[in-house]
Amino acid sequence: MAKKQINVALIGFQFMGKAHSNAYRQVGHFFDLPVEPVMKVLVGRSEHKVKAAAENLGWQEHATSWEEVIQRNDIDLVDIGTPNDSHALISQAALKAGKHVLCEKPLAISVADAKASYDVAKQTGLVNGICHNYRKAPAIALAAQMVRDGKLGAIRHFRGTYLQDWILDPSVPLVWRLDKTIAGSGSHGDLNAHLIDTARFVMGAEFTEVIGLAETVIKKRPLLADTDGGLSGFKSSGEMGDVTVDDVTSFLARFNNGATATFEATRLAPGRKNYNRWEINGEKGSIAFNLERMNEIEIYLTDDPQGLQGFHTIQATENFMPYMEGYWPVAHIIGYEHTFINMMSDLFQAIGKGEQFSPDFEDGLKNQAVLEAVDKSVQSRQWERPLF
Amino acid sequence: MAKKQINVALIGFQFMGKAHSNAYRQVGHFFDLPVEPVMKVLVGRSEHKVKAAAENLGWQEHATSWEEVIQRNDIDLVDIGTPNDSHALISQAALKAGKHVLCEKPLAISVADAKASYDVAKQTGLVNGICHNYRKAPAIALAAQMVRDGKLGAIRHFRGTYLQDWILDPSVPLVWRLDKTIAGSGSHGDLNAHLIDTARFVMGAEFTEVIGLAETVIKKRPLLADTDGGLSGFKSSGEMGDVTVDDVTSFLARFNNGATATFEATRLAPGRKNYNRWEINGEKGSIAFNLERMNEIEIYLTDDPQGLQGFHTIQATENFMPYMEGYWPVAHIIGYEHTFINMMSDLFQAIGKGEQFSPDFEDGLKNQAVLEAVDKSVQSRQWERPLF
């Protein structure tokens, strides 16, 4: 018997659009899904660009009006990969139109908007997912599982840094990610959001209070002639504009499991390209991870015999590990894009089985609440609690 | 104007069949090809298995007779991913039938057979490729380019080890890779073949003489009930059979550029999962690589300023690097499978432009000649020259 088809509409075709498209193309080849994903329609504002993208990325159709597409009867799942400021609007409209929704992070650019999306999601009972794809890296899923299983005992510390250097050069222009009205925030929303999700996921705990600092180091940058906002092909028009987001945001945090934590996100760390590095310390062991070496995980356990205690560098590619059964032999590594493929597998499992996907809008809301509490603490210069 | 379609027939659907299929599916999404690959037909001996595989891997059709398929007028390219002993036969037949051929390594299980394939290829003038996919890892392509550009000066040393541990457990049964009549050799043909190709490719030099040792450490293993020969799902029938290939082969070598070298391949190195690690030392610098961290390359240059001399750990994922333009931002890593995607890009470039693909059957022949010279030296206990 043929599997039920799930028709997907993807809105947005830049970096995330490309990563999601790839995942839709690939997921059925590596995972045994209860339903069959169909790449129905790709949506973008520019007719000729979205047409070319749809062809290149493997979509059956293209369209320019997301408002129309989400109303189509033949669409089951709406995937939102647009710039941040439109996430809440599209999410809510799509849910109200009865579609399952997968929304790129952040859920919204304010807690109020995120809360509204969450409320809609809750009422509809549809699958509502937020794209924290790094949860789907096998190494991170493995870490979360170990903590859940008590292998590390009570967790005392989490420390995370997400360091990049792609805007180090002051001639990098004012792309949308540097514009607060569109992006919401800078390295904080872009990078700390990942760390916040990882901390919540791996520890299974919630933030109770935070205090942070933020800084815009390079205060003016060339205006973009082209308003596409792509991550590459920067072209400057000569005029300068104000950078309205943070280059760096660091913060301290406490969690409801008693753990203390430090976080830092910056895009001005020369040589750190995608250095999402975190470590947790528990009563009985530690786990460390670096996204630049995402197929490895380092684990230390106090119950190793004396003389053998040391961090184990584990190839997180054994086929008994999360998500790895259908790929390649051990240490024949997977890449960044596979975190999205794994995510889509979970998504279609959820849709097929009528279950909820994790992380969901509640996770998106809680993440946003932490981001906003940090922002607030930067202003108030005091500790703040995440509120929603 | 639509691109010319190139219809592909793939013979074999185990590990390599899966990797090649994935590459055919993906190559057009990441590279701008002069032709359009069409996944026409997948060929295998078992009707029901090949049918399921074709469906899962994305092939339009399936078939059980490679002899018939290579004669079809609508097939342009034959890709051979069967066990080693059939490579020569199928290659030659496909070339004679006027098809371009991509052959999994080794080209044959003897130099004589490899020479015959090479001779046929030379006469036909068709594209004839041998699958040394690691040449297509960006880091390795980069290394070869640096040597060609003279950045390291004259090369003095190459040292390569390819270590795995997947047959460490004596209960691993007699899969085809452990049967000399099918596989030709063990770790030598499987793993040293990669190192031999890398040494030739990166240095742009040829072996002049070799001497080796070989050992079958675990001499008997359980016979397989199931003759599929898959890499996983080992099931033992209770009876034991003789392992007829080497567990380890090491050798010394000299090259026509004056370099000396050491090589070692073993599948009995606990903890080494896919440890294809090599290093070259030249007059002016060194380069080191480890396949388990295939997105990195380590480079040392003597013309770095005093006090700054040290191995540079370079993320080999910058989009100006070989093959990387169409993938992801720097340090958003690619995986093992992408070496095949890159290879297919080169292949369709060659087919589209009427050029030869590299590495070709000459490379396959020379590789086989080195492998066989080592084998001969193991018997003769003397230095031997690669002959073909």
Added chain:
Amino acid sequence: MAKKQINVALIGFQFMGKAHSNAYRQVGHFFDLPVEPVMKVLVGRSEHKVKAAAENLGWQEHATSWEEVIQRNDIDLVDIGTPNDSHALISQAALKAGKHVLCEKPLAISVADAKASYDVAKQTGLVNGICHNYRKAPAIALAAQMVRDGKLGAIRHFRGTYLQDWILDPSVPLVWRLDKTIAGSGSHGDLNAHLIDTARFVMGAEFTEVIGLAETVIKKRPLLADTDGGLSGFKSSGEMGDVTVDDVTSFLARFNNGATATFEATRLAPGRKNYNRWEINGEKGSIAFNLERMNEIEIYLTDDPQGLQGFHTIQATENFMPYMEGYWPVAHIIGYEHTFINMMSDLFQAIGKGEQFSPDFEDGLKNQAVLEAVDKSVQSRQWERPLF
């Protein structure tokens, strides 16, 4: 002509006493000093213990009264390696007695006391040193030099963690380092003090404000029967006492060069044995260091040619590097103890040439002011400025 002799009195013979004694024994054999150090007298409270220690560590004499020793005419330099609460008292008395002073960190257990010591030092004009020995690790001295020379441009970030796990086991008893009245603080004064000094030294900048969190995770520990307070040979008496210092202290900071920073010290990080790891990011490059691999330093420079940009792993043991001329050939590594030997070389250079040693009591005072501002911020839950 014989060199002038400098007679040393060392007070304290535990861990630091041993490290300092070793340095006095060795410094003249590796460095060409303008004066000759003489290991005159070792001082401790317990007659029989100090006698044995003096013999073992190479001191000519032993004594039990530091008050008497600092008054001796034949003593030129007083080195203070006692528990923290006595540092200020002995420093001031020794300076007033006209002796040069080298004081183990911290300068005092309060800013007020540290200020008093600093004031006395300033009045006397004698050499007054504070033992931040890690400044004397060649790799760290090299880093500071590079920053001073502008190789990294303006510094934007410092991030430091000092992680250990030696009190992870709750059965580790209440040694003096866990008693606030003697130690002043826990991981904060013990470990963050090192990071604070390194940040000031490497960046050549001062802290302007800080905010921190602190936690005593393991609140009760066995009382020590033996009050020696040694780091090893823990013996429990059965009764429990309160831990009065922090297990972890983390804080955010801003500097007068515009840099932002994060700091974390904990002694509850399983597997981290002496993980004093820090990184700085500047306009033009980054430097990273890990004390567990103290003979290496990692440097990234944006002016490396395209394709060669990556962290250089540099053996910080070349003999043109700071302190390395008199030791061993490159990569014949030095150890922890050599940081003290290097420090003593600087100290006797200063004494011999009538110059000031660095770091001096001003550095000790500023360090203490940062530590105390962090403590205050933990109480006030607000940003605080270091005051003295």
Added chain:
Amino acid sequence: MAKKQINVALIGFQFMGKAHSNAYRQVGHFFDLPVEPVMKVLVGRSEHKVKAAAENLGWQEHATSWEEVIQRNDIDLVDIGTPNDSHALISQAALKAGKHVLCEKPLAISVADAKASYDVAKQTGLVNGICHNYRKAPAIALAAQMVRDGKLGAIRHFRGTYLQDWILDPSVPLVWRLDKTIAGSGSHGDLNAHLIDTARFVMGAEFTEVIGLAETVIKKRPLLADTDGGLSGFKSSGEMGDVTVDDVTSFLARFNNGATATFEATRLAPGRKNYNRWEINGEKGSIAFNLERMNEIEIYLTDDPQGLQGFHTIQATENFMPYMEGYWPVAHIIGYEHTFINMMSDLFQAIGKGEQFSPDFEDGLKNQAVLEAVDKSVQSRQWERPLF
């Protein structure tokens, strides 16, 4: 009761002389010895140089005639740190004069001479040691112990490389280490000798056959004006002379425990400063070591639980590990020089207890036999057995 004094005469005061002197000065401060070493007399050819060295290195006396010194009644132990060609002569003379002998490697520059020294040593029954100091690195001692205890099961492979780059520059002059008549051989005797000893020590097995290649890449170098032969302060006189030793020697080997092995020593590997790296693979695990990070050891064990299998990076500085009890807390690392201090501890234990020191002249002889068999195989181009 005072300990018995052991008066030492050290012959030679270059690099090894300095390392040995340091060890004599330090050993009593870190180890509890059954006897008391006394640094009696330092011997060298040049009166003024040996006088200065004796003073600097801490010797009571100096002398210029080793022949006279070894006859002195007040000398108990003769330590030989001269260039290689004099080792056999002095060793035999000292033993015949009734002195314990510690001889720098190699025991001689031919097997015949080494055999003669061994025979003398055997007859006299005195302590006769050969300085393979790396056996005394805690990590290596630990590895040997694990193999002895069966933790790795039967050993299948050893692979060792010892790579340096100090003579990469063709302007490095003809120091004694590049002169066959004095040094015996080049990288082979200097570096492979260490690997050979490590293989024998760690595996507890003997070489049965070898085959090698050797090459002198840089065939002429500037003659030294100054004949001191020091490792630093190269000064060229303008004239060129022939390099008579190998720059690189690689070889394959088989052992009497069934293991196969590869070895490579070169001093032309840019960026490798002291890269003595080896790995062993056994039935049940692997151990890897790199001298540039000599305080760490990497261990993989197949009996780790599924999901936790990976190389453990172990700080080989725990105070329950070999030699570490008397040094510093864990991860407060030791350096190159401590391998000599540890060696002297073993030596004085042996002398004090009337036992034999290990490695002894038999180890030196066997080492020399392997070196020579490799040399012979380079000439004969055939496998050779170590003979003595």
